[in-house]
Amino acid sequence: MSRDRWRPAIESAHRLSLGRLFETGALEVAADTSGCWHWSRNGEKVAEVRYEASLGETEGTLGLFYNWTHDGEVKAVRCHIRLSSLPLNYGGRRWYMHCPYTNRRALVLHKFAAIEQFCHRTTVRPLPTYASQRxxxxxxxxxxxxxxxxxxxxxxxxxxxxxxxxxxxxxxxxxxxxxxxxxxxxxxxxxxxxxxxxxxxxxxxxxxx
Structure with missing residues (x-):
């Protein structure tokens, strides 16, 4: 995905961490969950996202609902994220999110301002970089x-x-x-x-x- 050589800094994106979702109870194995969370920057709320999740023992789905402002227009977005898991050698399973654009497995997805849905950071071309790299x-x-x-x-x-x-x-x-x-x-x-x-x-x- 390329936007005329647009190259965002990774720090500019909202991060969706799978580990954090499980830690806060937004995701639970063999359960349906829903709720709302906010992203803040410098103490100010910058985004609100509603979520609905349904997990089985080995796979599931996560739906995110939020407004996306682009070129001065506000669009209601439903971001559908597939969840899957792989068995671990020492027991249990490791869960992954799948990028809505590439289906690539990830533990963290990013929401860049100019892109409608959360995605794996390698989806953007040229690749996003950290600000320190610039x-x-x-x-x-x-x-x-x-x-x-x-x-x-x-x-x-x-x-x-x-x-x-x-x-x-x-x-x-x-x-x-x-x-x-x-x-x-x-x-x-x-x-x-x-x-x-x-x-x-x-x-x-x-x-x-």
């Missing part, structure tokens, strides 16, 4: 350098120079940290050189356009 290479290196200083307890230096040695730290420990910082600083400089080199090319091109 940080550029140079930003990652800078964050690693700051993290190194936090581990050292160095509150005096900045990234323009070498780290500051706390009085309590042994020299061989400090030298190990300093060597790692120098390695990261070299990588940062290489990223910056490439970035400014590309920027210079674009500036030259723009002068001729």
């Amino acid at each position: 940080v550029g290479g140079c930003d990652r290196v800078i964050e690693q350098r700051w993290a190194l200083r936090r581990r050292m307890g160095d509150t005096m230096s900045d990234l323009c120079g070498e780290p500051y040695k706390p009085k309590w730290m042994r020299w061989h420990t400090f030298e190990r940290y300093a060597a790692r910082d120098a390695e990261l600083a070299a990588r940062e400089a290489a990223y910056m050189k490439r970035m400014f080199g590309i920027a210079s090319i674009y500036n030259v091109v723009s002068l001729w356009i």
Whole structure:
């Protein structure tokens, strides 16, 4: 499923966890259940979902009912999720949800804002990523350098120079940290050189356009 190279962050989606459903009693083996739950973000309710579930000893169904707003229009959605289970070697069964789009087994399904139903995260193309994966290479290196200083307890230096040695730290420990910082600083400089080199090319091109 592709939406013109749309690529959401996984954190932006509502998560439907099978383990959590069993833990809260929303799902029970050999029972019919129903109810309603809410999703909140920053203390504010952002979604309300009604559910109806029917489980046997080995398989079942879960129906979700909610409103989906897309392109300014509100649509009532019924998301039908098949449930199945596999026997475990040590007894009992492991339950799974099936993606409504691909039928792929999953322990967690995701509801992205631009997609009508809950789905396995591999349904979306290109694949969704975590927000941390979108940080550029140079930003990652800078964050690693700051993290190194936090581990050292160095509150005096900045990234323009070498780290500051706390009085309590042994020299061989400090030298190990300093060597790692120098390695990261070299990588940062290489990223910056490439970035400014590309920027210079674009500036030259723009002068001729």
